[in-house]
Amino acid sequence: MIRQNQGFLTKLYMLTDFAFIQLAFLLAWWVKFESGWFPYEEPLPLETYALWSLVYGAVAVVVGIMITLYSPKRKKRFADEFMKIFQMHFIGMFILLSIMFFVKEVDISRWYLAIYMILNVAFIILYRYFLKKSLKHFREKGYNRQFVLIVGAGSLGKRFFKNLKQYPELGYEVIGFLDDYQQWDDIEARRLKPILGSVGDLHKVLNEKLVDEVVLALPLNAHHKYPEIIAACEKAGVRTLIIPDFFDYLPARPVFDNFAGMPMINVRDIPLDLAANRLFKRAFDIVFSLVAIILTLPVMIGIYLGVRLTSRGPVIFKQERVGLNRRNFYMYKFRSMKPLPEGAPDTGWTVENDPRRTKFGSFLRKTSLDELPQFFNVLFGHMSVVGPRPERPYYVEQFKEEIPKYMVKHHVRPGITGWAQSNGLRGDTSIEERIKHDIFYIENWSILFDIKIILRTIRNGFKNAY
Template sequence: MIRGKERFITQLYMGVDFTFIQISFFIAWFVRFYLINDEQLGAYLPRSSYFLWNLVYSISYLLVAFVIGLYAPKRRLKFAREVTKIFQAHLFSMFILLSILFIVKTIDISRIFLVLYFTIGIMVAVIYRFIVKQSLRNLRRKGYNRQFVLILGAGSIGKRYMQNLLQHPEYGLEVLGFLDDNRTEYDLDVEIRKKVLGSIDILTRILSERIVDEVVVALPLTAFPKYQQIIFICEKAGIRVSIVPDFYDILPASPHFEKFGDLPIINVRDVPLDDFVNGILKRAFDIGFSLVAIILTSPILVFIAIGVKLTSPGSVLFKQERVGLNRRTFYMYKFRSMKFMPESASNTEWTVEDDPRRTKFGTFLRKTSLDELPQFFNVLKGDMSVVGPRPERPFFVDQFKDEIPKYMVKHQVSPGITGWAQVCGLRGDTSIRKRIDHDIYYIENWTLLFDMKIIWKTVVKGFMNKNAY
């Protein structure tokens, strides 16, 4: 059992992290100065200086990781979120190290070593934490390291909560029982009826007589006057309290609390990219990836530009108004794949199969998605992201927002060149509703690792689109 030893577990994690950073340091040192050794070794700092800066990096990492919550309990945290926090901790620690090196004017340090140190550190941390997480989940499935939950409310909310726990044995949470004042009014299942221990009035006695790790309040709104006393009793006993709101079924997504002055506000949709740090990380990734993509594809860009110019009269690039972040419009760039037409027609008409407006070269560009390459310049401008929901024309946005209630949610993040819906096959002439469902899933579950997964799937599945006309 690890119950009551959370502080020790945090210290243990910090100690293990420190140890693995030292392992990463020695691996990076060995690779740089023994496997990639060159004759300029003497021009770098002595080994003792590297040890000193390694210590600075290690301490910075532990402090940053603690501040961003990497050592907080994460029994129910998705591993992708944990990976994002690991990356954030290493990134900020490297910024701190580079800033100190700049301030003290220490420049004779191997850049290759720093890159290896940073990369290996992230890889080692992700691998060992994945092994630990999977090991703990396997142990919990077998009944070890369990935590006991007492549910207040045996109605539909409490029942739903217990069902969720049963579907996730890897969390290691076991329902100790239910307390409910109105249990005789419910049509209770036999399984739940057996677990009802009594009324809420015996909460103090239950907490003193049994091992309870968490109390979950799953009462209807009519029982709201009891909440304050329940929380008081639980905190007096040192027990964590969670509340499942009675209106959970009308919320469009997983809510989270924000502070507005001294008032707690429930935000009905958790958007990870609203977090400042996440936004900075995504923007930095977008800029770096777009610059590399433009440089690598520059010969292709020149070839396509010449091809468009030679095969039909008109401009090489085609710009079209689209709706982006926060419903603001911008002009999205593409290589022109159609004959010249009035802007009013291009903004209000779908492209159809065997569309007579397409040029032969344009048909090839659309089928291979090569007409989308100029959008990397949109990313550099900040109008778009590499990954995100695909932007649509204002005419169709006005149409879809009335037909599909959640359609406008996609505009809470920057639109992308590729997205979760697209790599799942929802491109071109496919269901708009399914596309929006995938877009909302991406918005609520964003991580940098998720972006990389989508980019990888885009590359692996290829750029050919059978639904592109």
Template sequence: MLRKNQQFLTQVYMVADMAVIQASFLLAWWLRFESGLFGFVYPIPIKYYLVWSLVYGAIALLTGLISGLYSPKRRKRFADDFIRVVQTHVIGFFLLLGTMYFAKEINISRSYLFLYMALSVVLIVLYRYVVKQVLRTMRRRGYNKQYMLIVGAGALGRRFYLNLQHHPELGYDVVGFLDDELDWKKGQTEYPEVLGKLDDLQAMLDRFRIIDEVILAMPYGHSDRYPELMEICERAGVHTMIVPDYYDFLPTRPVFDNFAGMPLINVREVPLDLAANRFFKRLFDVVFAAIAVILTSPIMLAVAIGVKLTSPGPVIFKQERVGFNRRTFQMYKFRSMQAQVSDDEDTGWTTENDPRRTKFGTFIRRTSLDELPQFFNVLLGQMSVVGPRPERPHYVELFRERIPNYMLKHHVHPGITGYAQCAGLRGDTSIEKRIEYDLFYIENWTLLFDIRLVFITVYKMLTDRNAY
């Protein structure tokens, strides 16, 4: 049943994509030739454009099928869908140009083609985003559900169940557990009941025909049962997924590799290890920082004057921080505290009602205006717009011994803002929790994730009460 539904959804998405592509064709035609926005151009008859639009639609659908654009999306992030849509249409565009070249078609307007491609991508991304949000809302309300059976009621299985409860938008319900050692009835614990032993898997699949997926979450020592259990699920036509017992050692999005014909899990490969991702992130940083410097120049001038008039000392406060690959750099901020009298390094942690702050400094810290000079750190390549916040060498040495995986944050450039800060973890808050958010960001980076965090930061600048 699940596979039939997925095939149906694949067909619906393909029909919808073709419809949007043809709607983009008509809209691009009107904008280019009839709206007057591009001046009057007498085009060749629309039927010639229509033929190539249908050809492009077929190319885009075929490319999407090959690239996995129409694979099941319930568990996927929208960022993944966005990337696949862009990749599909970029490849499809060049295939269309190649086809037109071999067909010796030279009369199609190039500006029209560009407009057509851009509209196709934008409209497909928009409608897919709307569909995803509607489906998530429906699932939160109990519609469009899928059902799971968890094999293994130990710590691993229970942890998977609790994590699943934090994501109601995925629309999964757990019908129960199977376990050879643990046993409890419905209502005795916060977990669904243990329905039987591992040998009862076939009977449970026959009894609960609504089960779509089986989760194997057994301790490492029981892995010898996997082949038998997986064969039972395959015969029943039910998807099987394995939660590895070494879950805590893996990133949130592990990369599967192949070496000498054997599947391997790459434990620490992250999206920004790819040169293309680093290029686009750096391009975004430079463009955003340059625009930010230009737009905020009057504000920075006003803040500089305010700092100078309200307390003696330099306007810019420079402090050594640890950045990418553990290299140190001088991070810039508008000075918000009394100037240090001695040359000794201040290793004190900023706290609420800190007596070292000036009155004007309290204001610019509360509104994050003191961070504006860090856009110059971004332009110098020392920081990124979004990333883990950099820390002083004194605290890096302290935390690296106390907090597991702390040093992994230095695999990417530090940021002016970050996922932890957007979650309210600023000022005197849990370092362990910050690292948890930083690692999630590193392992799940996308350009859309960066853009989303920038918008959240702008909103939080005047509302976050943890900054002091």
């Protein structure tokens, strides 16, 4: 049976959001009118502001319901919730201002509204973040668990069981398997949950045991059993999830499209295909790169002089790379190596203790300061702050034939750093592992993920850089 506490938690989230909106109202009122931080102005009565805050609280909660902010979150990433909170307040404020315009309530302080909105977003994001962390902690300790039955004990079912064990914070516990043919040997019996019976025993198991979700992990040749299994689950009020036997071909977060009236799985759905996400990421890139250029300008001037005084040749090294949509561009770096002879092909691979490096260049590469000019690439739109690292055309042609899914990385702008680089996959490391990390980033992008990668890069430094 489906747990009844989900409805209670949903209502509790609504009430808590509403309460924090009213808390934001009280604090915004104090900051604007009582703190003395702003020039004094005669405000409307407190009761007027309180009334509009109550209206906004109701509007925001209704908007949250409409954009599914209050749907079950156990399987969801916080990044998805983060974006929905922004959506809720953006749409809610638009509706509030529209209502105020129609009733001719034009004397509300603009500064108050700005403070009110900032506090609303900050309060709700913070409390939900700490609540999500707390729930994960308690689930890891064994509280608030949900129970899963896996139908199918073959390779697909066993793989799902092993994957689920790696995420104890989700709070799911497998009670066992159902399968018509599989039997465990002694080793598997100790590592896995028991096989409780055949697929035909599903109705009996659902009646006798507490099951919240049934996961179908059957091979394609068992497709004909799905209608009976799904009917039994729905009769018992149990959620049913299906792992397609071809899931290796699907993205990490598959999306269903509707084509000619039929549902279809989009094999390569990318969050940055959405115009709003692209705009948000581009705005972040422009602001971040401008701030980085301003802050590091004295350092770049010092490096410019260091390169100029310690070796002959241009200070800025330009190298052709493959970027977004397989378009070539020139990536900028401070030169750290001796210039190539005229006409020599640029196909060499940098290795540890590379003899081509200059003494000053060795320092630049070790500290990754040679990468600073790439913030201008970001500003010009060639690159992003975070994304898969771009490669030279010569190696792209080589790797696309040797490494599966290598070209997927060109669906987004390349980055100064990326998920692979923040995990130490830089320099002479596995290209296959880098691509796995790049595809994971592309399919799971969020602005929070970008910030996490930037902070992780700063904390860990650029490992394996030579």
